[in-house]
Amino acid sequence: MSVVKYPLAACIARPPDSTGRYYPLEEHLLYVARAMGSPDGAYDDRLRFLAGLLHDAGKAQPEWQDYIRRPAEARGPGVPHAFAGAMLFAVALERLLAAWPLSRREKERLLHLGLYLVYFIYQHHDTVPDVQGEFPPWQASFSPEKLLNCDLEGLGELVGRFFSGRLIPDGGMAVEELREDFRRLAGSWSGWRDRMLTHVARTQREGNMYTQSSRLCVWHNLENYRLVAGDRLHAAGLELDAQEGTISTSQAASALMRINDFCEGRRDGLRHQGASDALLEKREACRLEALALFREQGQTHRVFTLELPTGYGKTLTSLSVALEAIATGLSRRIIYVAPYISILSQAAAEIAAATGLEVVTHHHLSPLEKPAREEVREEDQEGLEVDSWLAPIIATTYNKFFQALFPGRAQHTLRLGGLRNAFVIIDEPQTVAATSWPVFLAMASALSEEVDCRLLFSTATMPEVAGGTLSVRRASLGCQAPLFSRYQVKYMGQLDEAGLAEQAVATYHERGSVAVIMNTIKDAANVYNLVEERLRGEPIYFISGRLTPLHKQGRIAAIKRVLDEHKRAMVICTQILEAGVDLSFQVVFRALPIVPSVIQAAGxxxxxxxxxxxxxYLFSFLRGGSEDTRRFVYRDHVQREVTDMILLGGSGSFPETRAGKVVTSFYHECSRRNTYEASLENLKLAAGGQWSGLANIDPFGDDIPSCGIFVPREERDVPEHVIRAMAECHVSHPQELWDLYVSRGFLRSLGFTARKRFMALMYQFMVQVPLRVAAEIGEPIAGRALLRLRYPSMYRENTGLSFVGDEEAYDEQLV
Structure with missing residues (x-):
């Protein structure tokens, strides 16, 4: 019998907790195996079980055991371990496929599953891998000898409890046997890959190519999820199917009754402020009609649309439908998805107030929103509950939702468990870039089928979901025309900065509340300066993405207070106010964008x-009287051309009652001119193993490389949760926060959750700028990813960093 430093029975899977309890590796392997499959099930389930049983076999290495037993501060760099499980599983896979009585097609199907499991084990703490290549993933990095220090006899005995035959080489001949196994695997690998692709191609031919490809991609991600969830959640002491993170049918019924009272109180409040009685009653009628339609179609559909004019209560209507789905047993949790944190924060507060249920937010600033808790281990339970969406109501961003559909890292797949049996409200889907929309729709639809979740797309300007290359079966819960026209759209022709400033100021004196929405930060800042010169002493507000989150949040709250008090206000901004922000002006000036943005601005x-x-008032803006800057933000030339055809070719002026027809004409003509089929081609490739073409797809189009600039600026009216977080860090000024960030050893001393909370606090004082601008205004610190603003005076009280950098095309898209 070979002598090993750590027999499997003595190996641990993670450090002991604060009570001194150890976590045996064998116990962890068995848990993950059972979470993934069954040794007595179909061949697929047996392979999954075996993958779970071997996934962390590399933790039996003496180097890894020595590493994990050291104090946290003395561990240093991690020790690779995932490779060993992947290598041993591949050896066992080859032997099982040879031993099992399989037809050719069955073997191809199991090779498809087995190869994916090999790669998923190999990178279960890393990026989601491409499953392709002529040789195994470990070929150039790890040799069979790396496995010999593990207790192969112990691992073989563990596997032998559930599988007949000798699947794990051990004993005196293990090294020669393993060398031969891996020589044979290297020679067979390209053949395995080809047979896997044969199975994929056959599956793609069984229906619509893109629909089948999206189903394969979702299936692959769910296989990865089984492994990652079993591994991470067991380490955190969580159950894969925990019921405490759901809403019961009785809770949903009670919340629905509470919404009725909330809506009645909201109507009374708005009526007191002078809102139209007819409009308030129409909002309630729309909500009740959507509920009635869902009761008719909820059992037979999984994808729904709700098209209501802006301001007609989409959030509360969508929420009511979601609770109805839970009350009738069709769903068990709610996931609300919004494009921007400003919309998300407002909607989350409204959902909590209307239902009385806790809403957990999940975005890059959300770790601050709960008080700190004592940390007992690196695999933090509370953090994983949020990352896994194991909460009754989750409010998250498009970026986080896209990471669930198009995971770039193994950890991102955890959210697929939270999506199972969920009701997902996708607010303002028109903000998804045209190039991302088809593949997003395909993957979301496939996911709804695979995990039995329901999707509700809610907007005033719904992109097409039926017809063309990809058609999604959906049910409408309402497509309402406005009761009457609250606004009139009027095209003014061309304006430059000075002409626009004159028009806005004159209108302000006449009408009182005016918003000017520009396409780019630079244009908004230049117009702000001109307006400010003409309205000195008047309440003028500027908003763009070049303000810190705290500054922006305070600015929006100040505008809302002024408008609610029916006072005069002038706001100059980018399109950051267009979707979901509950502000109302008498007049809005809008630089010509594309049609959906016109309707959203009119809201x-x-x-x-x-x-x-x-x-x-819609106008074609020319910077300096000559440069059309719209293309910097709205880069799709088809959408720009169709907008110009509709708005400048005859429909430039129209009442709200015609807005729906204008939007329908826009999307129909865009689809006729460009089906964006090229973006769907990546689905076909991803289904065949080239996942990197879809991983980390950006909801808003091509991601613009940017960098965070820390602004050590003290804010007034700081929210309580930020004050609390700063107190936890024993700092009172942002500069002290930066000093902690750059101090040697500080970040390394923090646990998993404490580090997330600290970085979320840092982000409250940060502005994202393009890399070229960051190089100009940022002060780098060795070993740190963030930059500090070189000169604090660069950040202006009124406009933030909107004037820094000589911006080029596409730099201006960070609105």
Whole structure:
């Protein structure tokens, strides 16, 4: 019998907890195996079980055991371990496929599963891998000899409890046997890959190519999820199917009754402020109609649309439908998805107030929103509950939702468990880039089928979901026309900065509340300066993505207070106010964008029908009188051309009652001119193993390389959760926060959750800028990813960092 330093029975899977309890490796392997499959099930389940049983076999290495037994501060760099499980599973896979009585097609199907499991084990703490290549993934990095220090006899005995035959080489001949196994695997690998691709191609031919490909991609991600979830959640002491993270049918029924009371109170409050009675009653009628339609179609459909004019109560209507789904047993949790944190924060607060249920937010700033808790281990339970969406109501961003559909890292697949039997409200889907929309729709639809979740797309400007290359079966819960026109869209022609400033100031003096929405940060900042010169002493507000989150949040709250008090206000901004922000102006000036943005901007105009109709003045903006800057933000030339055809070719002026027809014409013509089929081609490739073409796809189009600039600026009216987080760090000023960040050893001293909370606090004082601008204004620190603003005076009280850098095309898209 070979002598090993750590027999399997003595190996641990992670450090002891604060009570001194150890976590045996064998116990962990068995848990993950049972979470993935069954040794007595179908061949697929047996392979999954075996993959779980071997996934962390590399933790039996003496180097890894020595590493994990050291104090945390003395461990240093990690010791690779995932390779060993992948190598041993591949050896066992080859032997099982030879031993099992399989037809050719059955063997191809199991090779498909087995190869994916090999790669998923190999990178279960890393990126989601491409499953391709002429040789195994370990070929150039790890040799069979690396396995010999593990207790192969112990691992073989563990596997032998569930599988007949000798699947793990051990004993005196193990090294020669393993060398021969891996020589044979290297020679067979390309043949295995070809047979896997044969199975994929056959599956793709069984229906619509793109629908089948998206189903294969979702299937692959779910296989990865089984492994990752079993591994991570066991380490955190969580169950894969925990019921405490759900809403019961009785809770949903009670919340629905509470929403009825909430809506009645909201109507009374708005009526007191002068809102139209007819409009308030129409909102409630839309909500009740959507509920009735869902009761008819909820059992037979998984994808739904809700098309209501802006300001007609989409959030509460969607929430009511979601609770109805839970009350009738169709769903068990709610996931609300919004494009921007500003919308998300507002909607999360409204959902909590309307239902009385806790809403857990999940975005890069959300770790601050709960008080700190004592940390007992690196695999933090509370952090994983949020990352896994194991909560009754999750409010998250498009970026996080896209990571669930198009995971770049293994950890991102954890959210697939939270999506099972969930009701997902996808707010303002028109913000998804045209190039990302088809593949997003395909993957979301496939996911709804595979995990039995329901999707509700809610907007005033719904992109097409039926027809063309990819058609998704969906049910409408309402496509309402406006009761009357709260606004009139009027095209003004061309304007430059000075002409726009003159028009806006004159209108402000006449009408009182005015918003000017520009396409780029630079244009908004230049117009702000000109308006400020003409309205000195008046309440003028500027908002763009070049303000820190704290500064932006305070600015929006200040605008809302002024408008709620029916006072005069002038706001100059980018399109950051267009979707979901509950602000209402008498007049909105909008630099020509694309049609959906026109309608969304109009939704900030006379939102509650108070008095006479408002006006949205649309104009073609020319920077300096000559440069059309719209293309910097709206890069799809088809959408720009169709917008110009519709708005400048005859429909430039129209009432709200015609807005729906304008939007329908826009999307129909865009689809006719460009089906964006090229983006769907990546689905076909990803289904065949080239996942990197889809991984980390950006919801808003091509991701613009950017960098965070820390602004050590003290804010007024700081939210309580930020004050609390700063107190936990024993700092009172942002500069002290930066000093902690750059101090040697500080970040390394923090546990998993404490580090996330600290970085979320840092982000409250940060502005994202393009890399070229960051190089100009940022001060780098060795070993740190963030930059500090070189000169604090660069950040202006009114406009933040909107004037820094000589911006080029596409730099200006960070609105």
């Amino acid at each position: 900030r105009c006379n939102r509650h029908g108070e008095g006479s109709p408002g006006d949205l």
